Amino acid sequence: MIIRPKVKGFLCATAHPAGCRVHVKQEIDYMKNKGKVVFRREPPKNVLVIGCSAGYGLSARIAAAYGYHASTLGICREREPSESRTGSPGYYNYHAFDELAAKDGLWARTLNEDAFLAETKEKAIDLIRREMGEVDLIIYSLAAPKRTMPDGSVVRSSLKTTGEPFVGKDLDLRTMEIIEHTIEAATEKEIEDSVKVMGGEDWYEWIRKLSEAGVLAEGAVTVAFSYLGPKVTYPIYLEGTMGYAKKHLYDTSKKISEDFSGQKIQSYISMNKSMVTQASIAIPRAPLYIAIARKVMEEDGCYEDCIGQMDRLLCNKMAPGKRPEVDEMGRIRMDDLEMQPHIQEKISEAMENVTTENVEETAGLAGYWEDFYHLFGFRYPEVDYEADISQYV
Secondary structure, three states, rough: OOOOOOOOEEEEOOOOOOHHHHHHHHHHHHHHHHHOOOOOOOOOOOOEEEEEHHHHHHHHHHHHHHHOOEEEEEEEHHHHHHHOOOHHHHHHHHHHHHHHHHHOOOEEEEEEEEOOOOOHHHHHHHHHHHHHOOEEEEOOOOOOOOEOOOOOOEEEEOOHHHOOOEEEEEEOOOOEEEEEEEOOEOHHHHHHHHHHHHHHHHHHHHHHHHHOOOOOEEEEEEEEEEOOOHHHHHHHHEEHHHHHHHHHHHHHHHHHHOOOHHHHOOEEEEEOOOOEEEEEEOOOHHHHHHHHHHHHHHOOOOOOOOOHHHHHHHHOOOOOOOOOOOOOOOOOOOOOOOOOHHHHHHHHHHHHHOOOOHHHHHHHHHHHHHHHHHHHHOOOOOEEEEOOOOOOO
8 A cells, every 4th residue: 555644633644664664764764873881881682661662661772772782582462454544553563673683693572462451461471481582671661542451441541730720831733733721620630530541550560560570670670751841731741630640659669769779679760851752642732842943952952852862761771880979869861961051041931932923933943743653654755655565564
């Protein structure tokens, strides 16, 4: 079939296999072009990435594989292609990674399974035991809209504020107009469900299961990804349903370190920068902020993409042989460049003054849309998008 983007708002219903492969290869080439990384002690050998197929999870897997030369097991749940539609971009991403890593002599396997399910954990443990022995780095990068609970019930996360409804500027991605957007306050049930889906409960369960099965290495490190953001986003993130979930994630990090101290497990939260990802573009007001932040940081010369962030996280701030650099709350601040006062001052000024008439210039929408289409494998000049291509891999 000839595959073209079918975009509606923040969603794209199609993904291009060749374009997704280019995206993965570019991130791999980024790591290869850095040259050999020299660490003060042996880096992790076996890495488990839970949520491995896109965004920060994919980039973290690539940084671990090519920065540490580690074996990697990835867990994700991605839509497979059918006769009438393409697979999801993550489906093509993880297939491309597995193929390219194998060509470079790296062990890589991916389980296309629901990470929340006990059966998936058992499959992963069995594979680790048979082919890896044990894992010494566990990266938790799961961003899901819903979770199937052990009793079979399904809970869904919400992207809402709490307390009172919030009214603020937003970018309508369908019309490219600046609008006034009202974000409704969540109910107690919606807050509770959001914590169940996006909090740390499942992360803890993974660590517990790995430990009980004897496949969690002594002194292993685990890190989960989170986001803080500036005050302008607090009503719909830090003070919203996601904020409750991320606080639970943070508390879980401390609990993991305490409960598994006998195995000397180290647990961290990495506060990553804002980025155009499939998870972030669904958050109200996020596309406008992300577009402006991207433009301001590019102009300042401090912009990082996903692979740049994960390279700096794993090969610098969490480099083997050194204690991770953390803030007063024990969090790794990968948003340090974005949160610089002079950067935030420029972003806040742009957010205040942006209008429909000046949004293209103020927000730098060209860069935002480039990142957006790349998520789904489109707008890569080396890909022939008029070619008849199979949607299967």
